[in-house]
Amino acid sequence: MSEQLRDPDALGEALASFIQRESGAASVRITGMRRLTGGASRETWSCDAAIDRGAVAEALPLILQRDTRGTLTSLPRALEFRLLRAAFDAGVPAPEPLFMGDDSLGAPFFLVRRIEGETLPRRLLRDDEYAGARAALTPQLGAILAAVHAIPLDGLADLPGPPPGAASAVASELDRYEAVFRGIAVEPHPAFELAFRWLRLHLPPAAGERRTLVHGDFRMGNVLFGPEGARALLDWELAHTGDPSEDLAWVSVRSxxxxxxxxxxxxxxxxxxxxxxxxxGGAPVDRARVHFWEVFGNLRWGVICLGQARTYLDGRSNSVELASIGRRTAETEWELLNLIEAEG
Amino acid sequence: MHDRPTVDELLRAVEALLDEQLVPALEGARKYNARVASNVIKIARRELQHYERQADEEWRGLDIVLGAAARPAAPAALREAIRARNEELAQRIRDGDADAGDFRRLVLAHVRDTVHAKLEVANPGWLEG
Incomplete structure (x- = not known):
């Protein structure tokens, strides 16, 4: 990526040209370009576009999402954009996708309409301003998830998912994460081996498994909220098809x-x-299945921690955050031991 | 021998720079990254403090689980030997040896001790939850 496109002003100019080409507007002006915090593997920027269409002037609050180098498990941007469209059209509170990017910003990107609000879980937990949100959010999470799992999969056949003919989405997802783990772990992890073994021995039956769109990262931090409660579900980059119990469990992972x-x-x-x-309108919840996925979820986050550290270790990034996440692996190992020892 | 400050004393100065000057002065992603950097320094300092004791304890734990072995004296050789023995332990778990029985109890106790040691360095607060 060229250096100039890290500079907010240069990025704003390139973005203005892009929107002008896409929209056919007479002129586009970008203001307030700033990099938002968070997002270890992808960049998120906020800005405002003033679009002059001659007779009509439009003000668009925007979020720009742009790849950084090397992520292990994210969807291609164009597919994520189509998924956002499907979610938005189905009435799920997702950001409205506006422009699919090209190669003018040095890396794949797209633009969505900005929704004002907060995402930081620590503010939700502690700030007086969000007392109402704390009370409202838990049932809202259930309702949002029911809507996510009802999104039609038409036109989304290229989403990752269980291989054709797979008897069980759970088993194939477990295979997938074990393969990722074997590929990226640079040290032995006996706690993860114990967890993989536990999961193999406690696989839920294939009969009775549902298969839907799975958001894949349904948790605090990815839910935009205001003082009144939830406003939008963000970060669809890990979406796939599979067992919807995965999402019901992931939100309870200790991290x-x-x-x-x-x-x-x-x-x-x-x-x-x-x-x-x-x-x-969600299907009846199978508690045992969700519990299995909670164990799997803690393991999955542990594997993701290893992957993020690997991005640093391989020299694909100098990010201090990616480096430090490697040491968060032990948090998931501890929680896994607590969960599997309680079960015997 | 090297002059003072020691490695820990040098890191303490960087930690203070981050916490007292850089974090308060920065905004947005840079402020966040400076906080992360300060936490990284704290992890490094805790590892320096605990490393020798933890390596010793892990070796003795592996002796109990896998049977006694000759302990290398040199720090680098000890690190490599611990890694090799953890590979052996991981393989035995994969083979199903720790699915049940006395070996499972030994393995769970040992792995819990080693993960506890990792968290003493990486995030001691996690052990309280």
């Missing part, structure tokens, strides 16, 4: 509690999510 006491994002309990999911 997404951010120091809060309650299992769901630190603020709520699992049964509240399940009840709201069922009330909003």
């Amino acid at each position: 997404w509690r951010f120091g809060g006491d309650c299992p769901v994002g630190g603020i709520g309990d699992r049964e509240t999510v399940f009840a709201a999911y069922e009330a909003a």
Whole structure:
């Protein structure tokens, strides 16, 4: 990526030219370009576009999402863009996709309409301003997830998912993560070996498995909220088809509690999510299956930590955040031991 | 021998620079990354403090699980030998040896001790939850 496109002003100019070409506007002006925090593997920028169409002037609040080098598991940008369109059209609270990018910013990108709000879980957990959101969010999570799992898969056949003919999405997802783990781990991890073994021995039956769109990263940090509650579900880059119980469990993985006491994002309990999911039209929740996925979820986050550290270790990034995430692996190992020892 | 400051004393100065000057002065992604950098320095300092004891304890734990072996004296050789023995332990778990019984209990206790040691360095607060 060329150096100039890291500079906010240069990036804004390139983006203005892109939008002008795409929209056929007389002129486009970009203001307020700033890099948002978070996002270890991808860049997120916020800006405002003033689009002059001659008779009509349009003000568009924008979020620019752009790849950085080398991510292991993310969707191609164009596919993520189509998925956002499908989610938005289905009435899921997802950001509205506006422009699919080209090669003018040095890396794949797209633009969505910015929704104002907060994503930081620690603010949700601690700030007085969000007391109402803390009360409202847990059932909203269940309702949002029911809508996600009802998104039609037409036109999304290229989403990652179980291989054709796979008897069980769970087993093939476990195979996939084990292969990723074997490919990236540079040190032996006996705790992960114990967890993989436990999961193999406790696989839920293939009969009764549902197959839907799975968001793949449904957790605090990816839910935009305001003082009143949830506003949008973000970060669809890990979406795939599979067992929807995966999403119901991922939100309770310990790393997404951010120091809060309650299992769901630190603020709520699992049964509240399940009840709201069922009330909003989601299929009856299989608790044992969700528990399996919670163990798997902790392992999956551990493997992702290894992958992010590997990006640093291979010299594909100098990010101090990616480097430090390697040491978060032990957090997931600890939680896995707690979960599998409780089960025997 | 090297002059003072020691490695830990040098890192302490960098940690103070990050916490007292850079983090408060920065905004956005840079502020966040400076916080992460400060945490990385704290991890490094805790590892320096605990490394020898933890390597010793891990070796003795591996002796209990896998049977006693000759312990290399040189730090680099010890590190490599611990790694090789952890590969052996990982293989035995993959083979199903730790699915049940006495060996499972030994392995769970040992792995819990080693993960506890990793968290003492990486994130001691996690052990309280």
